[in-house]
Amino acid sequence: MSTHQTHVAVIGAGLAGLATAALLAKNGLTVDLFEKNEDLGGRCGLWERDGYLFDTGPSWYLMPEVFDKFFHDVGTSTGEQIDLTTLTPGYRVFAENHPVPVDVTSGQAEELFDSLEAGGGKKLRAYLDSASRTYKLALDHFLYTDFRAIGPFLDKKIVSRVGELPTLLGTSLNSFVTKRFSHPVLRQILGYHAVFLGTSPDRAPAMYHLMSHLDLVDGVKYPQGGFITIINAIEQVALDLGVTIHRGSPVTRIVTADARPTQSTHGLRGKAGERIAALTGKRTKHVIGLETERDGERTFHKADLVVGASDLHHLETQLLDPEEQSFPQSYWDKKDPGPGSVLVHLGVRGELPELTHHNLFFVKDWDANFDAIYGKNKHLPNPASLYVCKPSATDSAVAPEGHENVFILVPVPADPTIGSGGENGIGDPTVELAADAAIDQVATWAGIPDLRERIVLRKTVGPADFVNDVNAWSGGALGPAHTLAQSAMFRTTNRSKKIDGLWYAGGSTIPGIGLPMCLISADITARGILHEVQPGTPAPTGPTFPLPHDTASA
Known part of the structure; x- marks a missing residue:
């Protein structure tokens, strides 16, 4: 089989899935990308209402060289794709044990x-x-x-x-x-x-x-138009490179067959096949495709390779048979899912000069705050350390004139039973109570006594929404925590231990959570695949930076 005929199916069109698809297509592979939702981006999404544009996930642009490397590798540059603004100050800190806010730049x-x-x-x-x-x-x-x-x-x-x-x-x-x-x-x-x-x-x-x-x-930067512009840019790059994107196509099963010891599962013979056989000799299965369901109808899609770029817990425990799982439920029972979140999206009438673009609210007793989220007796912290984002401080496009766009993140335990959110206060009671407490805390600490009266739009999101929207393990907002036991070589590997041709990318696997880590994960997985299907391609044993930094994005 020639290189350009190698067919890859990628599950999940979040940042990692889009980036993996683009990198593989750039190197001549045929790629189909399957996304359960109609909108792309996964956790990095967009909610629009009444002239407001809300990022629904990541909001800090850090590690610029990682974005520069990715865009360079797919034939473009950061400067060509997104419009970055440096934030001054980088963020403002409101601390319970310090009466005056401090700006950090x-x-x-x-x-x-x-x-x-x-x-x-x-x-x-x-x-x-x-x-x-x-x-x-x-x-x-x-x-x-x-x-x-x-x-x-x-x-x-x-x-x-x-x-x-x-x-x-x-x-x-x-x-x-x-x-x-x-x-x-x-x-x-x-x-x-x-x-x-x-x-x-x-x-x-x-x-x-x-x-x-x-x-x-x-320093901290911000992409004008919001973080959805990063998703849109990579989607367009992927499409231009020939990736076929299937929206509204949830994958219900990864289809496998018994491994064939005399032939690589990718249809490759000779030295390339021997190399794969040597690396995957203990695997008894190989992928032959995946199955999707739409409108009650299931469809089989043939593929030589499958990349799971969605939540790994869901992929392993729901899309594979028990004997095929490298990371069964017993593995996850011993792991830390990280925090959950209650998210509060607010449209506010009038200006809020008391807040800058990024704002951190720190409670005095951090130990108690974190113990409520991660300890043995988990509960919602009150008061809570909060993150508050006001992108309208930098971007006039995200709110109507004379209004502010405000996003509050309340870290809570990763527990779907906390519930779901909703518009205008109709979410589950625990979620709405956490949102009310956060709004009042911001009003008091930042000196905005009439904040609640000026809210004209409100939407909340709870841990159960993360399960429904992105199949998040335990309703986690970010992904598995970066404790020592879940960092670097101790994090889940980027390929199946039991199924040849099944790879992983995204925050669940190496190197970790966050947009830059997802791009690096896509890089590692794509280079690992290319190393096997394209003889002579270097293995992913370190970065191959073509330039130290993209000056166009500086």
């Missing part, structure tokens, strides 16, 4: 730290030097690998930092920060990144202090 954080703690700026420089070195090390050696080869980890740059690893891996981010800074707000500014990782500062390894490089060194 890359390049100016040392002054802020000095103002709150004697010698804080100097200590921050040392902290960020370490964060930047660790980030570069991760980007160059860990994030773009499938961990199937040991050679890349013997690089002298890694070996030279072996002495730091016990601290970075064996110490919590909370302890790492607390040892260096005493002011509670500064500790929170350096520790809140754990929430982006689906966990808490006392559960995330200190290795993740590298996240401070992203907001305090690189």
